[in-house]
Amino acid sequence: MQTRPRSHLAILALTLIAAAAPAAAQRAPNGPAPSAAAAPSEAARAVAGTSWEFSNADRDRHCAVAFRTEAAGPIGMRLELDKACAGVFPFLRDAAAWTLADNDFLRFVDARGKAMLEFSEVEQGLWEAPKPGEGILFLQTAASVKPPAPSSEEMAGEWTLRRGGRVLCAVTLAATPAVDGFALRLGPDCDAAVTRFAPIAWAMDRDELVITGAGNRTWRFEETEPKTWQRVPETRDPILMVKR
Template sequence: MAISLLAGMLSSMPVRAQQVSSQPTTPSQPAPSMKDQMIGKWELSTTERSKTCVVTLAADAVPQGFRLELEPGCGKALPFTKEIVNWAIRGLDIVRLQDASGQSVIDLTEVESGIFEGQRAGEGIYLLQTLEAARASVRPMDQMIGDWAIVRGNGNTICRLTLTNTETSADGFDVYLKPRCDPAVENFAPAFWRLERGEILLMSRRGETWHFEADDNAQWRRVPDSANPMILLRQ
């Protein structure tokens, strides 16, 4: 009696409910790992991109990490790359370029989407970004060398200066002011410049920095902006 009652209950269940319960569930696709996201061609460079090296990160396992390839000329542009043999992920978010024993040559962490930053003691900061992004978004430093004017928003020129390609020990290049600059510029006294993440940086010997960002009018405007802006114009 009990068995026939149970059979009747099962046969009266909605067909849809039986079908749903019998269908296998499809697992969601896992998010790409950090290692997977790093596979491909990257540019390792100084912050102003005056020295660059193309690095290909591969997925092939090798002792201590994964295979990489350095383009010819990397050792001349960035001498420390001569020590790099392979690469690895350390912790949750560190990309390590390392020697044959697995010791770090440089560790890089993501500071912006797709842009990694690392520092070597006594040498300065280096950037790692995809080769495509580096070549598409960053202006060649050679285009910046030459004579410039700093003008106010009303068009009045307050200073003329020259950006050179003469390297300094401050991870930048010499700046020369021309006579009769506005006191605001003379007091700031820019001595060095460099390109960094798409901005022109003017730096004083006191460690102060002015940032200039390209705007929609192909001008370089000091940021943060103000009611009486400063604009760098190529002469």
């Protein structure tokens, strides 16, 4: 039996490899993408273990988002959006998956794997992404989301200013419009600390109660518990606004 020279065998092997290469290249796009094939990063696992809210900057539009570590085909990991998301953010209808590698952006990607949003982490539990026409969009953990501030209608009514358990003054936050918000009325026999400040108006500024006094001076209060607001910045003996 005649044996082929080794050089001929080597040439034949190289020819077969070269012929197989185009077929492999054609199959590659249908194979798993590197990001999907790799195990989820530590950062991805941390995100997937938490409930999230997706919102605009004013939080007048928001919905719930859940991140899963199971693969969503070759483009990334499974992204679950609340039914309300498509209504308040129509562009999210195209979101098909998410990706996140260590020290990288958290991305929402479409069915082709193209990034729709790129979130950077600004602090633990808070991510932000710019989007033309939408401004800055946010992801924050559900546990960190503050309840919406009370409306002006909810804040209007009878209050007392207190310090260290002592009543300083009875205060009425009226619903009557004033120059700096709404009118404010003081009861009789107020403490000198209140009369010197001479409050005349009140308003809500995001989640703070702002009281305006003489000379456009202001006292700011933040809610510490239901119907109790504390003047900020905090002091050893803070002034409280307590609703009656």
